[in-house]
């Protein structure tokens with residue numbers, strides 16, 4: 001077994017064991033993809049956290065991703081409402097807990113944009129203080 005294979009094996013075991021197991025193969029935030037814009041393989045029904053404040057009443061609610069409509073990501077809320085958002089405003093869960101998405105959301109200290117922590121960052125207590133865009137500076 002090569003080094004990279006053993007690393008991959010550890011990663012697979014770590015993500016599939018215990019209470020942090022992913023539900024129904026929906027995606028969780030990783031350092032390369034924390035919102036649905038950055039997610040390569042999107043699945044109908046993917047749980048997301050709405051970080052946009054338009055409209056304000058929906059900010060901080062969770063919804064499920066349905067499809068893309070031109071440049072908007074269309075999501076459905078639990079009450080049946082359907083709205084379109086910039087896909088960068090739809091955050092991925094940090095983890096799933098008994099099948100329920102859990103969102104550990106932080107605000108960037110520079111631009112105040114919301115972003116989700118990854119499970120690794122929560123476990124290692126290494127929370128970034130800036131959003132991915134501001135970290136690139």
Ligand SMILES: [Zn+2]
Nearest residue numbers: 108111131134
């Ligand atoms: Zn920022």
